Ligand SMILES: Nc1ncnc2c1ncn2[C@@H]1O[C@H](COP(=O)(O)OP(=O)(O)O)[C@@H](O)[C@H]1O
């Protein structure tokens with residue numbers, strides 16, 4: 350337990366009896382978004398990308414993060430990776446607040462929490478050989494000799510199912526799936542405790558995606574590494590994740606163990622998402638014609654509807670839903686939910 354524990358934190362650290370790898374408390378990120386109004390009466394507008402989100406990630410677990418495009422998933426990833434600073438709230442790692450890390454502590458944190466993004470071209474320097482890409486972190490963070498680094502590079506390439514001699518090649522000489530393996534090898538080289546996987550397999554063909562997912566699962570079993578897995582493909586998320594957090598317009602709406610959540614989604618948004626009644630991704634146009642709700646008002650983090658943000662699209666909305674945002678509660682089953690239909694027990 351840390352001094353930063355809020356009264357109503359999620360139950361994961363108590364459940365597993367282990368200290369969480371990461372504790373996120375009331376995390377907020379608002380981006381400035383121009384001004385609204387006329388003449389002197391303009392007011393600054395804010396995109397509430399992440400608006401008070403609380404969760405833990407336990408050692409060796411996968412937390413899946415799902416929700417429609419624009420709901421704040423990547424912003425959470427960037428905040429956890431310290432690529433963005435939060436507007437408010439806390440990210441606690443090893444009992445200390447990550448947002449205060451500088452110099453050595455920040456370096457140690459960056460070593461422990463690594464990322465794999467959707468586009469390996471963006472994260473793998475095109476002019477560097479694979480072995481130099483993978484050993485980059487080793488040069489920064491360790492005092493390994495050249496030989497030790499070469500051995501480590503060969504080891505992590507082996508871990509992701511690649512031969513050591515590919516180290517002399519450049520990223521463009523590989524397929525998308527292989528490049529993602531290289532990105533994973535790079536993330537593993539420093540014995541990370543946690544990987545943030547933001548749509549890491551979303552751009553891959555289905556069969557290649559399945560291979561990389563299997564690899565991630567095997568690596569987790571071997572290394573006990575924790576994952577924050579962000580994806581819009583619910584089948585993949587449910588296969589990989591121990592627990593799933595569902596977000597809607599910057600807020601957590603529901604969080605539980607994957608099996609329980611998939612079995613019995615309680616929040617109407619989760620239900621809609623799992624029934625594919627709403628597009629989980631803007632590219633999924635198939636669902637648009639079939640779901641009435643999906644044609645309702647386009648949700649925006651710039652001007653979220655008053656009350657529960659989901660109420661204009663919610664088939665079960667009540668009067669209270671349009672005026673009061675439902676507080677997040679933990680049900681007896683351990684389910685976290687923010688919905689007036691489930692006020693807690
Ligand atoms: N740097 C930024 N400046 C302004 N708005 C941003 C910035 N990054 C993200 N946003 C906005 O924040 C919201 C959440 O975005 P994002 O976290 O990328 O969502 P997701 O990954 O779930 O699709 C969106 O409305 C997006 O336009």
Ligand SMILES: [Mg+2]
Nearest residue numbers: 422423424548
């Ligand atoms: Mg994103």
